[in-house]
Amino acid sequence: MVTIEKVDYRNKKQVNRFVEIPFRLYKNCPQWCPPFKVDVRNTLNPAKHPFYEHSEADSFIAVKDGRDAGRITALENKPFNAYHKVKDAEFYFFECEDDQEVADALFKTVTDWARARGLNKIIGPKGFSSFDGYGIQIEGFEEHQMMTMMNYNFAYYVKLVEKLGFTKEVDFVSCYLARKDFNLSEKVHKAAELVQKRGTFTVKRFKNKKELVSWAPAIGHAYNETFVYNWEYYPLTDKEIKYAMDGIMTVADPNLVKIILHNDKVVGFLLGFPDITPAIQRAKGKLTPWAIVDLMLSLKRTKWISGNGAGVLPAYQGLGGNALMYSELEKTLKTPGYHFEHLEMTQVAETTQQMRKDLINLGGRAYKNHRVYQKHI
Numbered sequence: 001m002v003t004i005e006k007v008d009y010r011n012k013k014q015v016n017r018f019v020e021i022p023f024r025l026y027k028n029c030p031q032w033c034p035p036f037k038v039d040v041r042n043t044l045n046p047a048k049h050p051f052y053e054h055s056e057a058d059s060f061i062a063v064k065d066g067r068d069a070g071r072i073t074a075l076e077n078k079p080f081n082a083y084h085k086v087k088d089a090e091f092y093f094f095e096c097e098d099d100q101e102v103a104d105a106l107f108k109t110v111t112d113w114a115r116a117r118g119l120n121k122i123i124g125p126k127g128f129s130s131f132d133g134y135g136i137q138i139e140g141f142e143e144h145q146m147m148t149m150m151n152y153n154f155a156y157y158v159k160l161v162e163k164l165g166f167t168k169e170v171d172f173v174s175c176y177l178a179r180k181d182f183n184l185s186e187k188v189h190k191a192a193e194l195v196q197k198r199g200t201f202t203v204k205r206f207k208n209k210k211e212l213v214s215w216a217p218a219i220g221h222a223y224n225e226t227f228v229y230n231w232e233y234y235p236l237t238d239k240e241i242k243y244a245m246d247g248i249m250t251v252a253d254p255n256l257v258k259i260i261l262h263n264d265k266v267v268g269f270l271l272g273f274p275d276i277t278p279a280i281q282r283a284k285g286k287l288t289p290w291a292i293v294d295l296m297l298s299l300k301r302t303k304w305i306s307g308n309g310a311g312v313l314p315a316y317q318g319l320g321g322n323a324l325m326y327s328e329l330e331k332t333l334k335t336p337g338y339h340f341e342h343l344e345m346t347q348v349a350e351t352t353q354q355m356r357k358d359l360i361n362l363g364g365r366a367y368k369n370h371r372v373y374q375k376h377i
Contacts, residue, residue, distance in 0.1 A: 002069070002105040007059040009044050018044070018061055021071045022095045023285060025154075032152050033145040033277045037285040039247070040093075043128055044073075050239035051128040054078055056117075059093065060109050062102045070096035070103065074110040075128070076117055080234035089114035091124035092132070095153075096160060103160040111377050123169055123374045125151060130224075130232050131244040134172045134347060135370030136161060143368055146174070146346050147251075147277050149308050150370060158371075166373035170231050172347040173356070174368040179341050181363040184330045192327035195320030201268070202261045203328060206254035215266075216245040219259060222266040226311040231351050251276070253299060255335050258328045260312065260321055267316040270325055271309030272332045274299045275344070303339050305332070308346040310355070326358065 007014050019040045026032035044059060046052035055078045062070035075090040091110050096103050107122075114122055125135055133150040136157050145152035150172075195201050206212040220241035227233050236244075253274055260268030279298035283291035307329065312321035333340050347370060348355055 002062050002064045002102055004105055004109050005061045005063060007044070007061060009046060009059075014061070015041055015044055017068055018059055018071050018093075021061070021068050024068075025095055025097065026152075029152075029154075031141065031144050033147055033280050034283075034285045035148045036280075036283070036287050038287060039148075049128060050237060050243050051075075051077075053239065054237070057128070058113060060106060062096070062106050064097075064099070064102055069099060070094075070106050072106040072110060074113040075126075076114075076119060077234065079237075083234045086121065087119045088121045088123050089117070089119040090126040091122060092127045094125055094136075094157075096157070098154070098156045098160075100160060100163060103164065107161075107164050114377060119377075121374060121376050122166075123372060126232075126372060129236060129240055129244055130227070130234070131248070133370070134232065135372045138171075138369050138371045140174070140368030144277055146306050146308075146344055147273070147275060147280055149273075149306060149346050150174070150368075161373050164375070166375045169372045169374035171350045172370045172372070173350060173366045174347055174370075175345045175356075175359045175364040176367040177343040177345070177359070177362060177364040179333050179343065182330060182333060182343070183361070183363040184326060188323045189327055191320050191323035195324055200262065200319055201316075201321055201324055203324065204259045204261050204266075206257060209249075209252075209254050212252060212254040212257055213249050215259065216249055217241065218266045219257075219269055219271075220245040222259070222269055222313065223309060223311075226268075226313050229314060230349060232349065251295075255338075256305065256332055258325075258332070260324055262316060268312035268321045268325055269309060270307070270328050270332065272329075273306045273308060274302045274338075275304035275306050276302055277304075300338065303341045304344065305338075305340045305342070306344050306346045310345070322354075322358070326362065 007018050019037050042048045055076055057073055057075040059073040061068050071093060072091055073093040081088055137153050138158050141155050224236045251273055256272030258270045259266050276295055276298040279294045282294060310325055333343060345359055
């Protein structure tokens with residue numbers, strides 16, 4: 001028999017039980033990258049996460065035979081629903097043993113939660129902002145998770161949700177590019193040089209972390225505005241942008257972040273991150289002094305880089321900004337002092353068709369796929 005407990009966010013013991021579930025499930029999984037437990041606790045804390053200022057989220061634990069066998073969070077993102085004129089509920093933090101009874105109980109709870117609020121559709125996994133990883137992984141299980149920028153799950157998760165009647169809403173594909181196969185034509189480089197000579201765009205590079213952090217608000221606002229036509233878009237508040245950028249800046253390397261300016265306005269960006277997954281795995285969810293040292297040392301040793309954020313504001317597309325962005329991407333791969341051999345463009349929505357085509361033309365191949373599911377209720 002399965003019983004469902006609603007998590008009291010003020011109850012540290014119950015919150016910790018919720019946080020610990022995936023650590024047990026993926027204990028022996030070499031591909032999984034554990035989140036830092038403090039980050040999950042902060043997400044569940046209405047006093048710390050700005051999502052709760054405008055929306056609602058409740059979390060649940062499924063208990064079977066005396067053990068915590070699964071968990072899920074139900075969300076109502078009110079700004080998203082208002083912007084898109086929909087009545088969606090969302091689910092996130094879904095983890096479950098390979099047990100359909102447990103999955104059924106968790107999603108029945110989310111369904112009841114949604115109906116009680118007048119919502120008529122469930123979508124997910126979809127988190128607390130557009131900076132959270134999307135979807136249930138459906139392909140590429142043998143590949144390592146790219147830090148905590150995406151979700152990882154066992155293959156049986158697909159079966160659990162599809163047996164409940166969930167179907168595809170949208171896919172987010174991650175593409176792999178080997179440095180040696182990166183095919184950027186001379187034509188693209190010339191186009192990038194031309195737009196800079198004309199003064200249409202300039203590239204801002206950062207000397208140090210302090211300078212990068214000072215530009216974080218402008219980068220965050222540009223990120224939000226760039227994807228205004230995307231499926232996942234909704235207008236983030238200033239506090240949400242700050243919360244997300246504060247998190248990003250802790251792992252951002254100033255050598256790998258570039259922004260495109262037009263008359264000193266940020267109109268494009270390329271966010272590159274050294275992949276320090278092995279160090280995060282060694283930390284096992286705990287941000288100890290030794291873990292911090294290990295993370296810092298890994299920044300320069302890794303051979304992998306994640307491109308998780310690249311784009312040009314819609315009003316400035318078609319003016320050479322894309323050529324400039326891809327030219328900078330190649331330069332990022334060849335940054336002095338690093339030894340990058342592998343690049344992952346992390347979670348590119350299938351709705352961004354031009355970028356998908358561009359990545360294939362550059363020598364990339366799709367190697368992971370995360371699916372956001374939907375179900376009308």
